[in-house]
Amino acid sequence: MASGRIIFLNGTSSSGKSSIARELLDILEDGVFFHLAVDSFNAMRSKRELGTQELDAALRRTRMGFHRAIAAMAAVGNDIVVDHVLSEPWRLLDCLRVLPPEDVLFVGVHCSLDELARRELARGDRPSGLAAYQYDLVHAHGDYDVECDTSTASPRECAQLIKEFLPHRSSPAAFTRLQRRHLSGGHSENAQ
Numbered sequence: 082m083a084s085g086r087i088i089f090l091n092g093t094s095s096s097g098k099s100s101i102a103r104e105l106l107d108i109l110e111d112g113v114f115f116h117l118a119v120d121s122f123n124a125m126r127s128k129r130e131l132g133t134q135e136l137d138a139a140l141r142r143t144r145m146g147f148h149r150a151i152a153a154m155a156a157v158g159n160d161i162v163v164d165h166v167l168s169e170p171w172r173l174l175d176c177l178r179v180l181p182p183e184d185v186l187f188v189g190v191h192c193s194l195d196e197l198a199r200r201e202l203a204r205g206d207r208p209s210g211l212a213a214y215q216y217d218l219v220h221a222h223g224d225y226d227v228e229c230d231t232s233t234a235s236p237r238e239c240a241q242l243i244k245e246f247l248p249h250r251s252s253p254a255a256f257t258r259l260q261r262r263h264l265s266g267g268h269s270e271n272a273q
């Protein structure tokens with residue numbers, strides 16, 4: 082059974098990942114795509130109040146489970162659009178360990194700080210300053226297959242760019258390059 086393709090959108094909160102994912106599901110006609118968002122997995126967790134340590138552990142397990150759910154869906158041939166915020170080094174390292182690197186199209190979703198602040202205010206359901214806090218962290222690894230800027234392009238335009246790039250991605254893919262850089266010889270810096 083052929084494994085599915087994984088379009089992995091990484092960007093800060095409010096950068097426009099979910100909007101691009103929705104557009105991608107509309108315009109990708111070759112294959113059957115699923116939008117898997119880390120937010121949806123967080124929403125599945127029970128609402129019981131947790132202490133700091135218990136919450137940290139639950140959040141970590143949620144994200145680890147999310148990464149493995151992506152791998153499991155793709156392994157049986159489902160095409161996936163992932164919507165994630167790689168704001169801690171271990172999240173990317175874990176994805177590099179569990180996802181088939183050549184099946185991943187790694188997409189950097191950028192947006193200017195001014196526009197992020199404007200969107201946060203307009204949405205009202207995200208803590209003010211969250212995107213600014215994540216801004217330097219999410220793209221720290223510095224390597225993608227393709228990048229888009231939602232300050233200057235609409236979600237549909239970004240999705241179109243990604244769609245056009247999909248058949249032309251180069252090998253080794255960004256995930257393979259990052260695996261070699263960060264996981265070679267079993268070395269896994271910042272894994273914890």
Ligand SMILES: Nc1ncnc2c1ncn2[C@@H]1O[C@H](COP(=O)(O)OP(=O)(O)OP(=O)(O)O)[C@@H](O)[C@H]1O
Nearest residue numbers: 093094095096097098099100101200231234235236
């Ligand atoms: N290219 C764009 N141009 C203008 N507004 C946009 C663009 N993309 C998204 N938005 C708006 O920004 C807000 C956040 O978009 P979206 O929910 O897609 O971001 P996100 O990265 O998935 O955020 P989060 O991680 O916080 O869920 C929404 O109000 C959306 O309408």
